[in-house]
Amino acid sequence: MQSPRCAFPEVPVRFARRFLAPLATAVLLASLPALAEEPVCAPVSKVPLERHLRQLTLDLLGRPPTYEEYQAARAKGQVSVEDVRALMDKEEFYARIRGYHRALLWSNVSASVFNNGNSRLSGAGSATDAFSLRGNSSRPLRGANGQGCDSYMAQDVCNARQDPHADPALPATTAACSAERYDERGVPKPVSWDYDTNFYNCTRVDQNLADGTPVKTCQEAAAAKRLGDNGERIYFCDMRRINVGSPAVPTLVPHECKPRTATYQPVADAADGNRVTSYEDPTVTSNAPLKRCGLTLGQKRASNGVEIKGSYEPQRGCVHREGYVTRPAPFWNAGTADVRVCAIEAQTRSANPWTLEPCTTARFNGDRSCGCGEGMRRCEATNGSTHDARVKAISAEPELIAESVVRRDEPYFNILTTRRSFLNGPLSEMYRDPQQAVGVFSATAPATPEVLPNLPFAQADTWKEYVRDSEHSGVLTTASFLYRFPTQRARVNHFYAAFLCKAFTPPDNANLPPAEDACNRENNLAKRCGCNYCHATIEPTGAHWGRYAERAALFLQPEQFPRYDPKCRDCALSGNTSCGGECGQYVMQAYDGDGANSLGLLKTYLYRTADEEKNIESGPALLVQRMLQTGDLERCTVRRVWQEFLGRPMSVEEQRLYLQPLADDFARDGHRFKALIERVLMSDAYRRID
Structure with missing residues (x-):
């Protein structure tokens, strides 16, 4: 396919192709009305052999030619169709094809999948840093953000207390130890605790005595009158593990913890030797008391105030730490050495054994009874x-x-x-x-x-x-x-842009009715004034993705998500729009007559005609079949390949001369992509000097 072109002074081909050709074409076209007949132009000036080969290898392989490739081309005196085909057989070409489609499809979902890190483990799984969830989920698990378990105390071994001055005595038997460390259904309980520094200021009270004797425990600090004259504040003495010495060694050191809010006052219990058991604020009665910490967890309460057995809740102002257990390496490091895992995260249940709430949903990381599952599969690696x-x-x-x-x-x-x-x-x-x-x-x-x-x-x-x-x-x-195009409308829009080279824009003569016109309040965008210019096409076309959930990659199986669900309708009529979380894909609220008649209908069927419902059931494949009948897919692909390899869009004149012939050849070649690239690269337009 050749045509005459007017010659212009020779300039570097890439500069000419990307910057001068549109200008030259515009000048030529602007002059056409003044001519009585077609201009007679000089023959096309083509780039030299070496430059042609360089263009081809850069465009097809992403690199310049090798010395051997230059020598072979010079020996032949030309770059033939066979040479182009040989270049397209190289692995570098297929890497180029992947890159082309990466740009065409915008196939990078890193910003489309939100990950708040709540399922990401922290720690190294080591003897001093067990794997644990320490993001926002550590608050319902342990009482505060950023908190792991006690990596120094085994969950199944009761031979030590971190705070013996405030905790019960050690159990005497193995059975008693198990009952203390786990509830009746095997949910891990705390083995140690700390005061939450979001509520308390904690200061060390381990300074040596006058005779140089070190203070190592809260009992010794109380005896030295550092917790009140009679040790009355000993319950608010916290054995905290800090790094001591050089090299630093994690060591338990006594601290006294006092509320950060100065108006909180100590409250002593006469029945407990006048020891302080809580701090209360007499100036602000709405401030809840800060009670002494211990190993006992609270229970969440239902709306009627009744405690929910097995729905554990850390005490306000306290960090409750369970111990560690040893488990096989997680799935991302399967086969390596065993690791230490916090006892909560090491659990493998599919449901809370008390409430039967599932552990197989996102709620798992806030339920003390769930854990990371078998092989820690519900959780993610520490480094993302x-x-x-x-x-x-x-x-x-x-x-x-x-x-x-x-x-x-x-x-x-x-x-x-x-x-x-x-x-x-x-x-x-x-x-x-x-x-x-x-x-x-x-x-x-x-x-x-x-x-x-x-x-x-x-x-x-x-x-x-x-x-x-x-x-x-x-x-x-x-x-x-x-995921990259999270709604039906976004999916339609990108399909049209990428494969049909079309954009949804209202016509130049589009008009809107007065603001008071009822058409402006139409909920069906395919009919609403102004919106219908684009949405009359977008809405029924988007239905081809109607069996795929929005903002997800879920296929809505007809067996699980029927077109109409009477249970969802009944929930909607009763005002229960969540319906236990089972009807999120269904119409649950009515905003117009159609909506009122569609309660319990799968959302994607709303406003669809019987013919448009076929789009939902047939999926995107039906859309492609229809578009293949129009020729738009072929013409758009030609335009995209042209721009990719010539570095600029087709000019108006080039569209007249090349677009439809190349599209027809593309169809006759069985829509073979390499054949289309070959035709573009062997055209005069690719080789000419503009």
Whole structure:
């Protein structure tokens, strides 16, 4: 495909292509109305052989030619179609293809998956720093943020007390020890405690006596009258572990803790030897008392004030620490040495044994009875590496799908319809085990466990091919696409932008009715005045993703999420819009007549006609089939390849000369992507000097 071009002074080709060509074309087109007939131009000036080869290798492989490649081209005297095809057989080219589709699909979900760190473990699993949850979840578990367990006291061994002056005596038997360290259903209880420095100022009282005798315990501090003349404040003496000496050694040191709020006054108990058992604020009666800390946990209360057995709650102003246990290494380090894990996190229950509330949801990290699950699968590594590995894998999946289609020389639009996909260790473990990443990722496994390749988490660089379930459609149903474009409207918008080269904008002659017009209050955006210019297309088209939850990568199975659920309708009519958390995908509130008649209806069916409901059941594959009938997919792909390899969009004149012929050739070639690239790279437009 060749055409005459007017010659311009030779300049470096990349500068010419990216900056001068649009200007030159604009000048040429601006002059056309003044001419009586088509201009007769000089022959096209093409870049020299060496520059052509350099362009090709930079564009196809991302690097300049080697000396041997230069020599081979000079010997032949040209760069042939066979040479271009040979370049497209190199692994560097497929890396280039992955990068092209990464940019096209915006396939980076690192900012799309919110991770507040509440499931991320802290610590090293060592003898002095056991693994534990120390984010916001440590408040309901232990009483304050940033708190782990007692890494120096084993949960199952009762041979020591951190604060013997305030705690009960050591149990005499193993059975008594177990009853003290665990409740009746095996939930770990505290083995030590500290006063929370958010409420208290704690100062050391271990200074040596006048004769140089060191003060090592709260009892000795009380005897030295450092906790009141009669040791009356001994219950608020806290044996705290701090680093002492050089080299520093973690050592228990007595501290006296007093409320930070100066108006709190000590309250002594005459029945307990006039010892201070709490601090109260007589000036502000609404300030709750600060009571002495100990090993006893409180219970949360229901709305009627009754305690909920097994729903533990740390005491205000206290940090309650359980001990450690030894467990096999977590799943991300499977096979390595055993580690120390805090007893709460080491639990593997699927539900609270008292309340039966699930441990398989995001609530697990705030329930003292749940833990990290088998192999610590509900939790994440201390440095965020597990989360980063999952994000990286999810982001890479659509690129690998696209690469496989191009590598096999399949019809290019298979990238939008194929069920074939790939997973590595992090994805294999996450999809095969629903406990992994709970509360962070909401993703449905794309196939049954027996179909998914079984890879250990550590094999992040090993990718295995498999076939997803029938509802899947190329890159359009990958977790990457669903998370990166979290709503049906966003998914439609990017599909149109990336694959149809179209944007949703109202026409230039768009008009809005007066503000008082009822049309402005229409809840159905496909009909609302002004909105309908775009949403008349967006809403029914977005229904192709109607079986995929928004802000998640969940497929809403018809068996689990029927079109209509009478239970949700009944909850909505009774005013229970949450319905126990089971009806989040359904219409639960009415804002117009259609909404009132749609209570209990799956949200995506709201305002859809019978024909549009077919979009929901057929999914994105039906959308691709329809778009293949228009020719827009081919023309957009031509324009994108042109811009990618020429470094600029097609000019108006180039669209007239090249766009439809290249699109027709693309279709005749079976939509082979490499064949399209080849035609663009062998065109005069690619080689000319503008």
